[in-house]
Amino acid sequence: MASPIRPADNLTKELQVLTDTVFIQSLSVDTVIGVYDWEKKIQQTLLFDIEMTTDIAAAAASDDLADTLDYEAVSNRVIEHVKNARVELLETLIEQVAQIILVEFGVKQVALTVHKPGAVKAAKSVGLQIVRRAD
Numbered sequence: 001m002a003s004p005i006r007p008a009d010n011l012t013k014e015l016q017v018l019t020d021t022v023f024i025q026s027l028s029v030d031t032v033i034g035v036y037d038w039e040k041k042i043q044q045t046l047l048f049d050i051e052m053t054t055d056i057a058a059a060a061a062s063d064d065l066a067d068t069l070d071y072e073a074v075s076n077r078v079i080e081h082v083k084n085a086r087v088e089l090l091e092t093l094i095e096q097v098a099q100i101i102l103v104e105f106g107v108k109q110v111a112l113t114v115h116k117p118g119a120v121k122a123a124k125s126v127g128l129q130i131v132r133r134a135d
């Protein structure tokens, strides 16, 4: 009979940590945003891609959600903020979202993309990309 597979017994090797990223893809939020008067009367959909540089070592060792960056908590906080924001420019909104992620969640670096897919008829999407790091 074949011997059972025992995880990691002889397989553990010290690995060099390069970058760990927790990401959220295409987070969809409906809100009021835009520079034109007609935009202030409607809801438009924004899509966020969020890449957060973090360190997963503690969570990988403990297998405990409390030791990591909870992508569900970040998603809920971003949704809450964006839904209630009343700004004209994507620039204003994306800087606010970066601040929230870096300050409230203690993230070292965040890469953010916001899409406003309905804004330009001839384009699949338009928007912004930024990378911000907390000092």
Ligand SMILES: Nc1nc2c(c(=O)[nH]1)N=C([C@H](O)[C@@H](O)CO)CN2
Pocket (backbone or CB within 6 Å): 033, 034, 035, 036, 039, 088, 089, 090, 091, 116, 118, 119, 120
């Ligand atoms: N760089 C930006 N350009 C534009 C924005 C914006 O937020 N940032 N917004 C608009 C209008 O609100 C547009 O979405 C209406 O279709 C135009 N350009």
